[in-house]
Amino acid sequence: MANTLFLFLFSYNPDSYVNVITYTYDKMDIDKIKLVYIKGIATGLKAAQASNLSTKIWSRVAELQDKHPIYKNVNERLLDRQLVPIEYRNIKNDLNQVLKGQISFKNCIIDITGATKVPSIDIFSICLALGANSIYTFELFKKQNEDDPTYNLDNLLYHSLSEKDYSYTCVSNTEPVKSSQASLLRKSLLLWYLGGFSLFLMMVSLYLLSVSKENVFIQILNLAAAVSSLFSTIIVLVEQKHKN
Secondary structure, eight states, X not given: OOEEEEEEEOOSOHHHHHHHHHHHHHHSOEEEEEEEEEESSTTSOOHHHHHHHHHHHHHHHHHTTTTOHHHHHHHHHOOEEEEEEEEGGGHHHHHHHHHTTSSOGGGEEEEOTTOOHHHHHHHHHHHHHHTOOOEEEEEEOOOOOTTSTTOOGGGGSGGGOOGGGEEXXXXXXXXXXXXXXXXXXXXXXXXXXXXXXXXXXXXXXXXXXXXXXXXXXXXXXXXXXXXXXXXXXXXHHHHHHHHO
């Protein structure tokens, strides 16, 4: 099944986006692309700026058609293109709305190559909380010296790169991120287990209170302790959900 690329726009350099688009088209079977820009933040784009950058990106792809067939294929076959705004003050809900239109998060490729520090952290964190784990960045290792007589910006484009010149990394799949997610999952499971045990104790206390007349005061104390433990666990779980 084909994938959708969600490409976040920040930098005004169209070539960095062209590299992402051509790589994901070539290697990751994308058939739709959504250029996403964030409004209401200093490093974000206004609607006119985003529209202008989108035009530059697709114009750059078109002008490269004679350089390599990959650009011709992108230009002629990758026709499902959208420019999507997101409000920074409502970034979590807006991003959720943008992503949930997909059949599955497994078909989403979220690219933050051009994102600045704070927005990239926000996007990364929110996507993980929503369950979208395919978050990527294109890192270019190849460098050029402007004083070199062979200097040419086209040498830094996808068709001119060898595999050692770049990496396309799933940043949500690195060991530190996976370890952090596993730790959070263990804490959540522990809270659910505690909640279940507290509920069990409460039911047992209610049963003993109903069938036995002995040590009623102690049984009431046990019931109160179980209820208190249950509600404390519920409160922690609710707070954890709101934070996510």
